[in-house]
Amino acid sequence: MQKQTHSQDVVLIGGGHGHLELLRRWARQPVRGARLTLVSPQAQSGYSPMVPGMIAGHYAHADIHIDLPRLCRAAGARFVQACAHHIDPQAKRVSLLGQPDLSFDYLSLAVGASPCYRIPGSELAIPIKPIGQFYRYWEQLREQVYRKHQPLKLGIIGGGAGGCELAMALSSALEEPVYSGRVEIHLLQSGKKTPADYPLLARRLAAREMARLNVKHHPHWRVAEITARGVYSDEGQFLALDRALLCTESSAPPWLSQSGLAVDEAGFVQVDDYLRSCSHPHIFAVGDVASAPGDRPKSATESRNQGATLFENLCATLQTQRLQPYRPRRQWQRLLSCGGTHAIAAWGGIAAVGPALWRLKDYLDRRYINQFHQLPVPTSRVTESEFATASAPDQHGEKIPSAVD
Structure with missing residues (x-):
């Protein structure tokens, strides 16, 4: 077998919804002559519309x-578990913590947004993102409430759709008789x-x-x-x-504005x-890290739609x-758990509320x-020459883990 060459390197930074959609489509329709590499500090990416359902059990x-x-x-891409911390747009290189630099011809960012710590004392609070970290905290907290039989007051700062869903998910999970009404859930928001x-x-149905x-x-209550x-x-x-x-609203990772990219006042690209x-x-x-023209809402649905256009344009x-x-699609229907x-x-x-609508949301999310x-994931054995190609050093002599490693 002849050794395959890659004429163009595409590096994806972050496992956000936009990149998930791009990779899903790439798995079905790859471009010959291009090599994809996904860089993410986590090996799993949570689908945020289902997070309240996970919290609620x-x-x-x-x-x-x-x-x-x-x-x-499945997409024939390489995966590197690492955290990016700098981009050199001119040299077309991205620096990773604990890993060699990666060179690229094209780069895409879907790193999501970081917790916003603008409120004094925010370091004492528990950020909802990253999801995996918050879920570990939630499991420990629920076990603590169950074992110690002590009252607990939890406050959720932020009255958007995410804050409402989280408040109701936490309350639903802790309404079982074993918790005996010992937990109070407070939702604080600056607006009405x-x-x-x-x-x-x-909004009236949500209040009810x-x-x-x-x-x-x-x-x-600001x-x-x-x-x-x-x-x-x-x-x-x-x-x-x-x-x-x-x-609350998230903030942009600070290293983006230090990479020479054009960013808005909040630091988003x-x-x-x-x-x-x-x-x-x-x-x-x-996704969240992008600042697009016009007043576009940031949501999982918006990120997915952007991922479809990203695939086409890439x-x-x-x-x-x-x-x-990219043309934002009008959301004819929105569902709030x-x-x-x-x-x-x-x-x-x-608007309407009821169990039938929850079953609809559950069906759409699961689908x-x-x-x-x-x-489908290729299961054929990798030949020695193919493995050498997949694991070969890049043009700068760096051996990068591949999807077959």
Whole structure:
């Protein structure tokens, strides 16, 4: 067998939803002559719309996570478990912690966003992301409540859809008789609308569901400081809490602005209509880390849709074809999980709640993630020459782990 050559190296930084969608599509329609490498500090990537269901006990950890090495094998890509910390756009190199640098012809970023620590005392709170880290904390906390039989006050800072879903999921998981009502869940938000981007009827239904689950809602409660005893508002009010959970807007990883890429005031990578960096067209960015033209909401659905366009434009770039602009799709339906087997659905200004809508959300989420679980993975034995090609050093003499390693 002749040794295969790779004319173009594409490096994907981060296992965000956009890159998951790109790899899923690449597995079905790869581009010849291009080599993909995915770099991620975690070997698994959680599907965020199913996280509240995992907290509430509807899903196991494995049900909502995608195995990144397996996905890379299915797509014929290499997987490097490492953390990126610098990009040199001119030299086309990315630096990794504890690993040799990677060179690239094209780069894509879907690293997600980091917890926002702008509130004084935020280091005392528990960030919701990364999901895996928060889930380990949640398991320990639930066990602690079960064993010690002590009252516990939890405060969730952030009144968006994610904060509402998390509050109801936590309350639902802790409403079992064994916990004897010893846990209080507080939802604190700076505004009045919860969730803010939902229509009025949906917000009223969410308020009703939170009341049913004994979630204590605090609107117009802007947190000014987090302490070991609780939180202070900007008006001087104090709320005693045992632990605060951060579900506020995320921030961009600081190393991005230090890499010479054009970023907005918050440090997110500015991209054009084709999802390319405004300053370096050979670099793409999608998901939370991207700052796209216009006021576009950041969500898992938006990241997935961007991933589809990213795939098309990356393939077009590799084949010197015309790129297509990304057009946000209008969400005709939005689903909000309500802790137990209830969900709220919103269509424009219309909304409804009930178990049938939760079953619909469950079906849609499972159907999407099963597309990754069911991707065929090559099982044929790797010949010595193929292994040498996959494991060969790159042009700078660095041996990079491959998908077959």
